[in-house]
Amino acid sequence: MLAVWAVEGIPEIVIGDDLGAIIGDAVDGTLENGDILAITSKIVSKAEGRTVRADDREQAITDETVRVVATRGMTRIVENRLGIVGAAAGVDASNTPQGTVLLLPLDPDASAAALRTTLEARFGIRLGVILTDTLGRAWREGQTDVAIGGSGVRLLDDLRGSLDTQGRRLDVTAPAAGDEIASAADLVKGKSDGLPVAVVRGLGHLLDRDAPGARVLIRPSANDMFRLGTDEAWREGYQAGRADG
Amino acid sequence: MLAVWAVEGIPEIVIGDDLGAIIGDAVDGTLENGDILAITSKIVSKAEGRTVRADDREQAITDETVRVVATRGMTRIVENRLGIVGAAAGVDASNTPQGTVLLLPLDPDASAAALRTTLEARFGIRLGVILTDTLGRAWREGQTDVAIGGSGVRLLDDLRGSLDTQGRRLDVTAPAAGDEIASAADLVKGKSDGLPVAVVRGLGHLLDRDAPGARVLIRPSANDMFRLGTDEAWREGYQAGRADG
Numbered sequence: 354m355l356a357v358w359a360v361e362g363i364p365e366i367v368i369g370d371d372l373g374a375i376i377g378d379a380v381d382g383t384l385e386n387g388d389i390l391a392i393t394s395k396i397v398s399k400a401e402g403r404t405v406r407a408d409d410r411e412q413a414i415t416d417e418t419v420r421v422v423a424t425r426g427m428t429r430i431v432e433n434r435l436g437i438v439g440a441a442a443g444v445d446a447s448n449t450p451q452g453t454v455l456l457l458p459l460d461p462d463a464s465a466a467a468l469r470t471t472l473e474a475r476f477g478i479r480l481g482v483i484l485t486d487t488l489g490r491a492w493r494e495g496q497t498d499v500a501i502g503g504s505g506v507r508l509l510d511d512l513r514g515s516l517d518t519q520g521r522r523l524d525v526t527a528p529a530a531g532d533e534i535a536s537a538a539d540l541v542k543g544k545s546d547g548l549p550v551a552v553v554r555g556l557g558h559l560l561d562r563d564a565p566g567a568r569v570l571i572r573p574s575a576n577d578m579f580r581l582g583t584d585e586a587w588r589e590g591y592q593a594g595r596a597d598g
Numbered sequence: 599m600l601a602v603w604a605v606e607g608i609p610e611i612v613i614g615d616d617l618g619a620i621i622g623d624a625v626d627g628t629l630e631n632g633d634i635l636a637i638t639s640k641i642v643s644k645a646e647g648r649t650v651r652a653d654d655r656e657q658a659i660t661d662e663t664v665r666v667v668a669t670r671g672m673t674r675i676v677e678n679r680l681g682i683v684g685a686a687a688g689v690d691a692s693n694t695p696q697g698t699v700l701l702l703p704l705d706p707d708a709s710a711a712a713l714r715t716t717l718e719a720r721f722g723i724r725l726g727v728i729l730t731d732t733l734g735r736a737w738r739e740g741q742t743d744v745a746i747g748g749s750g751v752r753l754l755d756d757l758r759g760s761l762d763t764q765g766r767r768l769d770v771t772a773p774a775a776g777d778e779i780a781s782a783a784d785l786v787k788g789k790s791d792g793l794p795v796a797v798v799r800g801l802g803h804l805l806d807r808d809a810p811g812a813r814v815l816i817r818p819s820a821n822d823m824f825r826l827g828t829d830e831a832w833r834e835g836y837q838a839g840r841a842d843g
Binding site: 354355356357358422423424425428430437438447487490491492493494495496497498499509510526527528529530532533534536537539540541555556569570571572577578579580 | 743784
């Protein structure tokens with residue numbers, strides 16, 4: 354049984370807030386060993402002072418971009434410095450004061466690890482922490498939440514090498530558990546109602562102190578068929594699409 | 599509170615099985631008004647006889663493909679006749695007898711609607727049904743489950759026009775709730791252990807008898823920056839990517 358609920362009582366976060374203490378107070382007495390906290394990265398950004406003045410949001414996006422993947426009209430799909438591909442490079446202008454934008458945490462995995470350490474010490478239990486953000490997708494409408502930072506959780510649940518019920522190898526099966534957890538949490542957090550933290554219970558088998566961070570969910574561009582930027586990717590990845598279209 | 603659990607006691611499904619009766623027996627006495635059933639599309643395909651002999655899986659993929667989106671080596675990313683973009687066009691060769699492959703249901707929304715009607719009549723409650731499949735993504739490692747069919751559930755929870763906490767419009771926010779529900783269900787169903795159905799409780803607000811099916815989650819190719827096939831998309835979508843890479 355998987356249980357997911359939003360944590361009540363998290364106030365509006367401002368620069369310098371001790372997020373570990375605030376979240377700890379809000380969940381005090383409710384956590385169990387093996388729980389995972391899914392935390393909207395936006396409140397981590399706010400606590401870390403990642404709000405910047407930006408009268409020109411487009412310029413802020415340009416500043417965070419390391420590679421433009423595609424453009425159409427005003428829409429840019431870009432790779433940001435964390436390797437995440439999406440619209441607007443993670444530059445957020447919703448729910449922020451006029452004339453400012455919010456950037457992603459500098460090192461989301463480190464932020465997740467710090468929160469995990471704080472909360473594990475306070476409650477004396479093993480926990481996982483993931484930081485979430487909302488991304489659009491190629492080919493599909495709407496957005497889903499994904500894990501952009503994580504600590505203590507196997508975010509990519511690599512089953513390659515295990516067997517199906519016919520005894521054959523499940524060759525290409527590696528559920529993106531971190532993204533699926535973020536999506537499950539989004540279903541209870543909502544977008545506009547000030548519920549930035551969810552508790553996810555029932556996935557203790559995914560807890561792993563040594564698990565890598567959220568970079569494991571980012572496909573290296575050399576292996577990516579949908580991240581232009583080298584002539585090789587261009588030739589190899591798009592040849593058939595061009596020919597058959 | 600969102601609660602998600604896998605349904606025990608679903609036997610191996612074969613052609614001609616009355617899936618509505620089998621699932622109904624397995625969940626008898628446990629469902630509540632507003633529950634959503636997330637059903638792995640593979641068992642629907644099996645019941646509907648979508649197993650075909652195919653000594654050549656590659657040929658079966660070609661037969662299901664309406665547009666090749668990209669290729670690299672043996673890997674083809676294609677659009678299938680349902681408009682879904684992924685590897686292998688939904689042709690599944692895992693957990694199927696040697697020398698056969700399993701195709702997606704002919705009309706997943708219709709299959710979901712039929713199951714919903716059967717189960718609602720049997721239990722006298724309102725339900726949602728989604729059919730799930732596992733897809734890879736551009737730019738990100740690993741796979742997530744998505745909704746490829748649905749009935750009675752608002753799969754795209756369009757919030758455009760609603761306001762954020764600062765009173766500004768949430769312009770581009772439309773959570774792909776169907777895909778997020780599928781992902782949450784995948785966390786309890788697993789891949790190889792014969793648990794093809796999950797109950798999702800706590801999302802009754804997403805139930806909507808008149809909601810469109812899973813096609814609402816498929817971006818029309820004309821609006822898609824990552825589905826080659828027309829010179830226009832090529833020019834508009836990839837110009838910057840080529841120039842900046």
